[in-house]
Amino acid sequence: MxxxxxxxxxxxxxxxxxxxxxxxxxxxxxxxxxxxxxxxxxxxxxxxxxxxxxxxxxxxxxxxxxxxxxxxxxxxxxxxxxxxxxxxxxxxxxxxxxxxxxxxxxxxxxxxxxxxxxxxxxxxxxxxxxxxxxxxxxxxxxxxxxxxxxxxxxxxxxxxxxxxxxxxxxxxxxxxxIPDVAFLNPETVKPAFGLDGRKVVLTFGLISPNKGIETAIAALPAVVEKHPELMYVVLGATHPNLVREQGEAYREELIRLATELGVGNHVRFENQFVSQERLIDYLQMADVYLTPYLNQAQITSGTLAYSVGCGKAVVSTPYWHAEELLADGRGVLVPFRSETAVSAALIHLFDDPAYRQELREKAYAYSRPMVWSETVDQYRRLFSNAVPRDVASIPDALPPLKLDHLFRLTDSTGILQHARYTLPHREEGYCTDDTARALLLLSWLDADGEIVDARIPWMIDSYASFLNHAFLPQTGRFRNFMSYGREWLETTGSDDSHGRALWAVGGLLARTRRSDLRNWARDLFHRGLPVVLAMHSPRAWAFTMLGITEYLHRYPGEVEIRKTRTELGNRLCGLFRQAARPHWHWFEPVLSYDNARLPQALLCSDQPDHQELGLHTLEWLRDIQTAPEGHFRPVGSDGVFVPGQAPALFDQQPLEAAASVGAYLAAFAYSGQDLWREAAVTAFQWYLGRNDTGLCVYDEVSGGCYDGLQPGSVNLNQGAESCLSYLMARSEIRAVPFFSSVKPISHIVANGTDRALSPDHSS
Structure with missing residues (x-):
């Protein structure tokens, strides 16, 4: 078991x-x-x-x-x-x-x-x-x-x-x-059946010739001679298939046999299909349970399991399930078709009540792990892990770049944040978080030149216009949520959305060939940067550091910008010193979302102590996010991960895979160790089915990405965050030679250098 x-x-x-x-x-x-x-x-x-x-x-x-x-x-x-x-x-x-x-x-x-x-x-x-x-x-x-x-x-x-x-x-x-029932003395139950003072043997199940009831009846005369108070109860309807073919002829033969052997008054046929509750009553009333089956090839017997679960002294022929369940003195096994052996076993049990009680206690104790609550616990674990994993089927080349779903979610205002299946869910409007991700992605794709798509410039304008409108000059902050009717739902957005907006603006500044967008992005970056120093969110700091790294590709000598990145990196290091414990090497007392961006930001710093801590914390996070089988397993969003508790397995989010791809590639650029490149490939393959369910999270038909990985299924909605996470991860993973059919990308950065930026995109 x-x-x-x-x-x-x-x-x-x-x-x-x-x-x-x-x-x-x-x-x-x-x-x-x-x-x-x-x-x-x-x-x-x-x-x-x-x-x-x-x-x-x-x-x-x-x-x-x-x-x-x-x-x-x-x-x-x-x-x-x-x-x-x-x-x-x-x-x-x-x-x-x-x-x-x-x-x-x-x-x-x-x-x-x-x-x-x-x-x-x-x-x-x-x-x-x-x-x-x-x-x-x-x-x-x-x-x-x-x-x-x-x-x-x-x-x-x-x-x-x-x-x-x-x-x-x-x-x-x-x-x-089996039902979880009390261990009762049969004498307390027999009066309800009119059998008080009788020694009761019970056989239960659909009646058919393979059950060996003839053998049991043939054994009764010898037992009745020694124990005339015996009653053999045969409980169960005749098998429906047998009734359709022969009616009740077989049951009538059994009744005739009992009469001929002179034990007709010692056999009671209960021709009924009883409920589980009524069956338990019968079982608890019986002194002995008898299964005289004729065929060894029975791998499972529910009736036998129930009788053991009720703590019965069992006499059985040695079919396979009985051999296993009644081993080690938990019951009595007798040869097939031997009425003599059945008689001897029953007489022994009725002659020796202490022995009968010993069998009962052993059977009952053994059966406790078989109760239904334990059984369904095991089935539930099996259901949750029952996911076909065919790692060999994971492609070793990137799926073609497909922007159809991204375009479907985009309109002249920006990108709609949610979807119902693949359809934009207009009721929930837009947000700066997703529009910033979209602008960053499009700046990468426009610079990489992997795909020539007339929609890209238009989408860049839409996303940039949204961020331009989201920024409030009087506060220096971005608003985040906008209704579909273009009404802002707040005056100040979250710190994290502000940091993401700066990352996107920095990425556009670093890569766009258009001077108008470059001038706009530089101005907006400078106006939005100062307030970050008053924020307390480590992710806002990290996103801003990544934006600064992008900014410094174009203007590497800007002293104040470099100072700001160093200050934000120092703050992350300070958080680590406060939160870290033995076996908990992290910046916060929880692991929540977008986790890998924190070490990635430190790896992209130009300070050696920042980079070393970034690598150290990413190593710890990588171990947390790697399943024993070797595939990527992000901490699920169905709860947060805190020290001393197991991480939530589900709902696994596409956002975490994208963050990990970016961070692992930053670690590779910093360290040169191939293990980080391999880790990035493994994290990306999470989208393609190398995960806890074996299910593809990327939808190659729509070009979108499902909103999360659940036990044995995916969340069929395809919102902007999920779609953008996949596309960002796919864009970054192009740098990995593992996918030999595609060329490298131009935007993996580390050490504050420009090593991955091609000359064509640096002017």
């Missing part, structure tokens, strides 16, 4: 696929209980059911069943896949049993799973040691299409590895869930 799953946040939406109650079968019962307990345990998640039907329209499903399809209609499997792909589900939990899906050995299920774009976790309820060729092929293909597969026993894991060749790391062993 040991499962090595790292903790992670619950997925927001889970789809469960399989049979579902009120359909009467073991898989339907399991799916119903798994979904019910999952929803109870994690109410913050949403879950729903897609049910496969043997008789379409015959079942009155509860509200959580949102979609059904016929097991024999192959076309409906493809339709169900389309529904799941468009449902918003972040993971699909599939219950697999050969007989519940159409086609030979249930291969129609492959039509559905093969079309899913959502990660799949498949629970195998049957794992055969000697499958037919088709059964083996279906299992192999289904496992290959699944992010993870689940079995309920170590025997199942062994068969998946040895018989089906499934890799160990893909397999999880999660026990069959």
């Amino acid at each position: 040991n499962q090595s799953l790292s903790p992670s946040a619950p997925v927001a939406r889970v789809a469960f696929l399989g049979n579902y109650m009120p359909r009467q079968c073991g898989i339907a019962t399991f799916t119903t209980h798994l979904r019910t307990h999952f929803q109870q345990r994690f109410p913050e998640s949403e879950s729903f059911v897609v049910a496969v039907e043997d008789h379409p329209g015959a079942y009155d499903y509860p509200a959580e069943v949102r979609y059904t399809f016929s097991q024999e209609n192959r076309r409906e499997y493809a339709q169900a896949a389309r529904y799941l792909n468009e449902s918003g589900a972040e993971v699909v939990s599939i219950q697999h049993e050969y007989g519940i899906y159409g086609g030979e050995s249930g291969r129609c299920l492959l039509d559905l799973v093969g079309r899913l774009t959502v990660p799949v976790v498949t629970t195998f309820h049957t794992v055969l040691e000697h499958p037919s060729a088709t059964q083996e092929q279906v299992m192999r293909e289904l496992a290959a299409l699944s992010a993870r597969v689940v079995v309920m026993s170590e025997k199942g894991r062994f068969f998946l590895e040895e018989v089906y060749g499934i890799e160990t790391g893909k397999i999880a062993v999660i026990p069959h869930g």
